[in-house]
Amino acid sequence: MxxxxxxxxxxxxxxxxxxxxxxxxxxxxxxxxxxxxxxxxxxxxxxxxxxxxxxxxxxxxxxxxxxxxxxxxxxxxxxxxxxxxxxxxxxxxxxxxxxxxxxxxxxxxxxxxxxxxxxxxxxxxxxxxxxxxxxxxxxxxxxxxxxxxxxxxxxxxxxxxxxxxxxxxxxxxxxxxxxxxxxxxxxxxxxxxxxxxxxxxxxxxxxxxxxxxxxLLPPLYLIYAENPSDSGKVHSSVRKRWLDGDKFIISSMAEVANIALEARTALLEKDYTKLVGLMNRNFDLRRRMFGDEALGSLNIQMVEVARSVGAASKFTGSGGAVVAFCPDGPSQAKLLEDACKMAGFIFQPAExxxxxxxxxxxxxxxxx
Missing domain, CATH: 3.30.230.10 (Ribosomal Protein S5; domain 2)
Structure with missing residues (x-):
């Protein structure tokens, strides 16, 4: 070849x-x-x-x-x-x-x-x-x-x-x-x-x-479970509520969109401290809109494991894997790796x- x-x-x-x-x-x-x-x-x-x-x-x-x-x-x-x-x-x-x-x-x-x-x-x-x-x-x-x-x-x-x-x-x-x-x-x-x-x-x-x-990207890490729950159900009720004009969903989704706009500026300026807050806020808004039952306990646990060592984290998509950022560098990344191993999650640098x-x-x- x-x-x-x-x-x-x-x-x-x-x-x-x-x-x-x-x-x-x-x-x-x-x-x-x-x-x-x-x-x-x-x-x-x-x-x-x-x-x-x-x-x-x-x-x-x-x-x-x-x-x-x-x-x-x-x-x-x-x-x-x-x-x-x-x-x-x-x-x-x-x-x-x-x-x-x-x-x-x-x-x-x-x-x-x-x-x-x-x-x-x-x-x-x-x-x-x-x-x-x-x-x-x-x-x-x-x-x-x-x-x-x-x-x-x-x-x-x-x-x-x-x-x-x-x-x-x-x-x-x-x-x-x-x-x-x-x-x-x-x-x-x-x-x-x-x-x-x-x-x-x-x-x-x-x-x-x-x-x-x-x-422009700092080192990022991927966390996922070998046997994740189905991620397809996550969009189930939010889409209908958005179409029905639910003010909470519409305003929250607008805030999520604005996070990407702010993050673009943060990345261009390499303001990684701001990136931490934006990543965490992105997940928190998703959780408020979709609810814990839709997100799934295993998916939420991956985010909480990352946050337990001070890392920023959010879903990579609609659940099943998490992207994490360790603002304190390699020592914090090692703590995260150890925490993931104890929780039974797979941890690896994102390439x-x-x-x-x-x-x-x-x-x-x-x-x-």
């Missing part, structure tokens, strides 16, 4: 031609989430610790290949099947790949983009822990979309700002409720400030996305992915 480029694309020869492989990373919502679903603002970054890969091989027939672990259709018994469903639900990557195929085809048809190139076989793999709020599903879809752009040679015709919306549309096909934040971080890579105010969404169909220098946009991608940005 040829060495991967910065946007993690690889290719080599097989019997029918080039194969294409793309990698998409997990995502950490640093500040402002979940206001992206409510015309707010967020700051997120791509997390190099975990990723999904999709491989496209030219083939005689159009094939989507099930993953041997994530798309099980053969079980030891009915008990094995039911236990699997109770623990992990009706998940798997095949449905995600099918959905992005449909959405991508429709997008190109609507835009009069001709697709030439024949058939192919899609396969995928992922090491993103399930139900950790690290955007494992959208990573698979994002990697597949990148494969399509290169296989059909239409990368220059599909604007970067449109790609997160395509990824989200594929997930919406499957009933997955989410916002654009995760998909923007995975398409752009690096650290991105996002503004989803209503006028942008109405006029452009997407937000305004501003890449930031990843060197940030540099920007994933190549020259061809940047041209689509400049022409918008």
């Amino acid at each position: 040829v060495g991967a480029s910065e946007n993690q694309s690889s290719s080599a020869m097989d019997s029918l031609g080039d194969f294409i492989e793309h990698k998409a990373y997990a995502r950490v919502g640093l500040l402002g989430n979940p206001s992206d679903v409510y015309f707010g603002r967020t700051i997120s970054f791509s997390l190099a610790n975990f990723w999904a890969t999709v491989r496209l091989n030219p083939s005689q027939h159009f094939v989507i290949q099930p993953h041997p672990t994530h798309d099980l259709v053969r079980f030891d018994s009915i008990h094995h099947l039911v236990n699997r469903l109770q623990n992990e639900g009706y998940y798997g990557g095949v449905r995600l790949l099918m959905a992005i195929c449909k959405v991508f085809y429709k997008y190109c048809s609507d835009k009069k983009i001709e697709l030439k190139g024949g058939n192919f076989t899609l396969s995928y793999d992922t090491n993103i822990p399930r139900q950790t709020g690290l955007s494992g599903s959208s990573a698979i879809v994002c990697a597949a979309l990148s494969c399509f752009l290169d296989f059909y040679k239409v990368r220059h015709l599909v604007k970067v700002d449109d790609r997160p919306s395509l990824i989200l549309s594929a997930e919406n096909e499957l009933g997955i409720v989410a916002g654009l934040q995760d998909r923007v971080a995975q398409v752009y890579g690096g650290l991105v400030y996002m503004d989803f105010r209503k006028e942008y969404m109405d006029d452009l169909g997407h937000g305004m996305y501003t890449p930031m220098d990843i060197s 940030v992915v540099p920007s994933l946009l190549n020259e061809e991608d940047l041209k689509t940005l400049s022409s918008k």
Whole structure:
């Protein structure tokens, strides 16, 4: 295999031609989430610790290949099947790949983009822990979309700002409720400030996305549980209350969005003392809006473990994992590591992915 480029694309020869492989990373919502679903603002970054890969091989027939672990259709018994469903639900990557195929085809048809190139076989793999709020599903879809752009040679015709919306549309096909934040971080890579105010969404169909220098970030840490509770229920009642005009939800969500705006300034000025307060306030507001029952005791415990040693902490997404900042440096980080180990949580430094946009991608940005 040829060495991967910065946007993690690889290719080599097989019997029918080039194969294409793309990698998409997990995502950490640093500040402002979940206001992206409510015309707010967020700051997120791509997390190099975990990723999904999709491989496209030219083939005689159009094939989507099930993953041997994530798309099980053969079980030891009915008990094995039911236990699997109770623990992990009706998940798997095949449905995600099918959905992005449909959405991508429709997008190109609507835009009069001709697709030439024949058939192919899609396969995928992922090491993103399930139900950790690290955007494992959208990573698979994002990697597949990148494969399509290169296989059909239409990368220059599909604007970067449109790609997160395509990824989200594929997930919406499957009933997955989410916002654009995760998909923007995975398409752009690096650290991105996002503004989803209503006028942008109405006029452009997407937000305004501003890449930031990843060197502005202080050392951050990831905390997660090996067997987290389902994070999907977190948005359940808040969305309806927001749509119904609940003043508390509307004002609280506006404050969450403003946290991202303040955090952008804090990062640019490297005012990490202010960052501590903003991260903690972000979580406190989420907790007030959603309530402990929706957030889950295990998720709350991860935040409380971080706070017990003086670290700032909040969810990376809608629960399942926490991003933490230790303002007192390595000694405090060691205390946090020890506290996580005692509580049974996994602790590791968060590694940030540099920007994933190549020259061809940047041209689509400049022409918008």
